[in-house]
Amino acid sequence: MAEARRWLGTPYQHGQSVCGVGCDCLGLIRGVWRGLYGPEPWALDPYTGDWAECSGEERLKTACDRWLRPVALTAAQAGDVLIFRMRDTAVAKHAAILSTGPIEDPRAQLIHAYWGHAVTETWLGRWWRRHLVAAYAYPDAAHLTPSSSRRDGLESTSPKIRGGAFRRDLSWHN
Numbered sequence: 001m002a003e004a005r006r007w008l009g010t011p012y013q014h015g016q017s018v019c020g021v022g023c024d025c026l027g028l029i030r031g032v033w034r035g036l037y038g039p040e041p042w043a044l045d046p047y048t049g050d051w052a053e054c055s056g057e058e059r060l061k062t063a064c065d066r067w068l069r070p071v072a073l074t075a076a077q078a079g080d081v082l083i084f085r086m087r088d089t090a091v092a093k094h095a096a097i098l099s100t101g102p103i104e105d106p107r108a109q110l111i112h113a114y115w116g117h118a119v120t121e122t123w124l125g126r127w128w129r130r131h132l133v134a135a136y137a138y139p140d141a142a143h144l145t146p147s148s149s150r151r152d153g154l155e156s157t158s159p160k161i162r163g164g165a166f167r168r169d170l171s172w173h174n
Contacts, residue, residue, distance in 0.1 A: 001078060003035040004028070004097045004111045010119040015047070025095045025113050026060065029081055032097065036138060041067065061092045061134060068136035076103035076135035082110060082124075083134040092133050098124070103135070 006019060013022025017030045026047075030040055047059060061083055064070075071080055078101040084094040096112030099121055108124040 001097075001099055001111075003032050004079075004099060005121075006035070007031060007113075007119045008111065008121060010113065012113050012115055012117055012119075014115075023113050023119065028097070028111070028113050028119055029095050033138065056091065058091050060095060064095075064134065064136045067139070069139050071135040071137050073132060073135050074104060077101050077137075079138070081136040081138070082132055083136070084128065084131040085133045086131060094131075096128075098135075 007023065007028055010018075010020055010028075011022050012024060013027075014024045015027070016022040016024065017027030017034075019031055023031060026044075030044075033040055042063070045059075064081065064083060068081055071077075076082065076098050078098055080098045080101075080103075082096045082098055082103075083092045084096070085092045086094060094112070094114065096110040098108060099111045100107065100109045102108070103124070109121050110124050110128065111119065111121045113119045
């Protein structure tokens, strides 16, 4: 969790992903990816910050399906990415990292960025649990290929992976 916690206090800035300078919820997930693996394997299309977006395009979930490893909601552990749908009729628009867990622990916490707040670690209370729709694990470095051959608007580039192995605590070891 050291890589995710490094981002605590980073101011909220929509569309950004610079530790200590600014990020949004997806920028946090992307920044942790870069801290673990190096460059991101995709180019990101612009996206809105509107949680009520009703476009029907599940871009966040599609990207997670492609680049992260799906985990059963009841099996999510510290270090896993959580995806939230803020309204039943809207697309999933918020991401966080489970920082203490397992998820079924009533004391579980998450690290996330959202409008008006710096990256923070907060309790995964009932409100967040009601809006939770998916959980993902960061992949093992050896398995960094998209799970779909479709591009879905995400341009793939070759990630440069540092030597070493991924740990569930979001750190590397050689």
